Amino acid sequence: MTRDTKGEQEFLDAYKPKEYPAIAVTADLVVFAVGSGALYTALVRRGGHPFKGELALPGGFVGSRESAEQAAYRELAEETGLDLGHLPVHVEQLATYSHPERDPRMRVVSVAHLALLATDGHSLPELSAGTDAAAAEWHPVHRVLEEPMAFDHAAILRDGLDRLAGKMEYTTVAARMLPREFTMTQLRTVYEAVWNTTLAAGNFTRKMTPQLDDTGRKTQAAAGGAPASLFTASDRHIHPPLAKPRTG
């Protein structure tokens, strides 16, 4: 069946958008970065009703001429002041939240995204207030998960953490939270921060070595200890997966 281009063009010229429910679409962000051995997320504190004073995910309306992912990048820059042209950032779609009463003001469907920022594992990227009033601040994920949040954002944050934790079992996505070249210990620190656990260094190296590309170079040994090899990540799948230890 070949497309009927002429009939289709006539149809489109005559087409008038009509009765469909008026729904606003937003792009919200679960932003993760690793600092001082712990996983942090960028949250804003709401300055107005509803949920005044509570923590919320950064995000905003999807514009008429942009995709949800484009809106996510734009809002990430606007609400955190991050220079995305400079900073490597990984953004992927998480899920869409569409319960009719999730926003008491009006019908809002939110396309949530997962954003991973690259750090050296020690210091977090500086966040600055954007055009909107509320500035984003870093919060330790495993602590803030126990507090209430605005709207259904606590559930979204939990889903984002679960997604990242799961995906790290069978991909090298954890490397997106590090500089392009990193050491095995830096990568292990990301796993430990996200999984909130500790991993045996030797076994971790044995498992990850064949999944990474060895640059052949080594770090300048910082203070005590041998110099570490520098690796880069590719998009290989980890097989069999690196299992997250059962919680306990």
Place this chain on the structure above:
Amino acid sequence: MTRDTKGEQEFLDAYKPKEYPAIAVTADLVVFAVGSGALYTALVRRGGHPFKGELALPGGFVGSRESAEQAAYRELAEETGLDLGHLPVHVEQLATYSHPERDPRMRVVSVAHLALLATDGHSLPELSAGTDAAAAEWHPVHRVLEEPMAFDHAAILRDGLDRLAGKMEYTTVAARMLPREFTMTQLRTVYEAVWNTTLAAGNFTRKMTPQLDDTGRKTQAAAGGAPASLFTASDRHIHPPLAKPRTG
């Protein structure tokens, strides 16, 4: 920080929905079922422009007072005539497609869902035309994937298949495409249909047995061959995962 209920109520009473982009939200469905050893999907053929005559996913607008998932269930019933009260069906969200030009008529954001129907592995559920003109028909997935489809529906179908194939590695979701009680061979047939490959029966049984609950009962041996044990599935995760054989 406790919620300021009084101030919030006043705010909500005064709130008027205002300038946000007008975007229509739809729920589309990738419906899978296994029949005669192959994976099938329910598709409608478009009767009007645009993409007149091409295959499309069933779906429709999300109503003002329903979630995207509720809309998916409703559209599944409407466009396929399936009695969901009777037929066990698994629905989960797949992803949201929001490219600004994905529908030439107007701005439409689609929340795609994955729906798995239970069959005996041989015959497919009967589809009947719903209120809409176009009736859904079953199409073999691995063949229809090579044909063009309306809108971005070919990409959505591909994503749905990838999601199902991947999830079957580490969950027992394949059992959602079978009756509550099923044999090991029936389950293996689902894996083979989705993965489009063959699996060694003995190794499959060894791997899956500890993931399932044995009812202790057996089938009446149909024609030749020993009777098979009947199992039910729980929500255990398969660990380590059952790896899909590398294609070839």
Place this chain on the structure above:
DNA sequence: CTTCGTTATTATCAGTATGACAATTAAGAG
């Protein structure tokens, strides 16, 4: 320049999982 503390990497080993394939068991059909 030797020793010590620290960290990265490699090695060992027992237990478990895998893929390929063979053997056994349990029907129904002729």
Place this chain on the structure above:
DNA sequence: CTCTTAATTGTCATACTGATAATAACGAAG
């Protein structure tokens, strides 16, 4: 009873895992 078919169990070499130890490569302190 024997043949055919299908389900299940067994075998075996290889690979992977968790725990733990041994080795190697530094900087710093004496």
